[in-house]
Amino acid sequence: MMTRAIVKPFDAFCDADVLIASLTRSMLLFASQIGAPFRLRWSRMAEAEADRHTRPPRSKVSDLRVKSDWGDKTLVKPAADDRMSELVDTQLKDRHIIAAAHQAKIPIIVTRNVSDFGTADLKRWHMSAVHPDAFATVMIVAPVYRELLITLAHHRSQPPNDPSSIHAAIGKEHPTLFRAMEELFPGVVADLGSNDPPKYLHRGQCCYLCGRDFESDQVSYLGVHSDCMSAIADCTVLNSAKWTVY
Numbered sequence: 001m002m003t004r005a006i007v008k009p010f011d012a013f014c015d016a017d018v019l020i021a022s023l024t025r026s027m028l029l030f031a032s033q034i035g036a037p038f039r040l041r042w043s044r045m046a047e048a049e050a051d052r053h054t055r056p057p058r059s060k061v062s063d064l065r066v067k068s069d070w071g072d073k074t075l076v077k078p079a080a081d082d083r084m085s086e087l088v089d090t091q092l093k094d095r096h097i098i099a100a101a102h103q104a105k106i107p108i109i110v111t112r113n114v115s116d117f118g119t120a121d122l123k124r125w126h127m128s129a130v131h132p133d134a135f136a137t138v139m140i141v142a143p144v145y146r147e148l149l150i151t152l153a154h155h156r157s158q159p160p161n162d163p164s165s166i167h168a169a170i171g172k173e174h175p176t177l178f179r180a181m182e183e184l185f186p187g188v189v190a191d192l193g194s195n196d197p198p199k200y201l202h203r204g205q206c207c208y209l210c211g212r213d214f215e216s217d218q219v220s221y222l223g224v225h226s227d228c229m230s231a232i233a234d235c236t237v238l239n240s241a242k243w244t245v246y
């Protein structure tokens with residue numbers, strides 16, 4: 001008999017490249033506040049990198065974190081040098097990310113550059129690197145997505161600032177999520193993207209929802225077991241005080 005998967009709310013470590021991408025960042029932060037069962041965390045070093053890439057009139061992530069209700073525990077401690085020295089095949093510029101996440105006992109890194117994180121390093125520390133397109137597709141169920149786009153529209157003064165046009169804009173960077181939600185917005189076409197679709201959606205040998213390793217015959221392009229993914233809807237209902245029934 002199949003055992004029903006149980007998914008508990010968990011922390012996910014946010015790479016600097018996701019903090020820089022304002023629509024992706026807002027989408028994930030608001031989704032977690034509306035009821036998706038995760039909380040984004042990051043390091044001051046990642047935040048500083050994002051701030052360096054932010055030009056006016058856009059607000060720096062550090063300023064937004066202080067002004068917004070993102071919680072006192074958003075920042076994790078920087079990685080210790082001895083932890084970083086254990087790494088072998090992660091890009092040098094990203095070693096502080098994976099080491100800080102591991103030190104904070106956060107097994108998942110949400111990053112737009114999955115391939116920067118080494119297979120051997122992820123395996124040894126039992127971690128996953130996941131593209132935000134895959135992560136959002138797993139973690140955001142349809143009722144939350146609909147409320148999320150209404151919330152984003154309310155907070156944006158400049159276009160895209162209505163749910164349909166935000167959905168189209170999300171389709172440019174997040175084609176998998178766009179396709180998963182297209183029944184909510186019939187006829188809406190994704191904005192044309194200047195970037196190629198992500199080459200890798202996931203890297204790692206374990207499901208970040210349950211922590212179990214994948215069997216060799218399991219294909220999981222989103223980085224989770226299918227039964228774990230189906231449990232997200234229940235988890236979302238149970239853990240959101242703000243959840244709205246449509």
Ligand SMILES: [Zn+2]
Nearest residue numbers: 207210225228
């Ligand atoms: Zn699983």
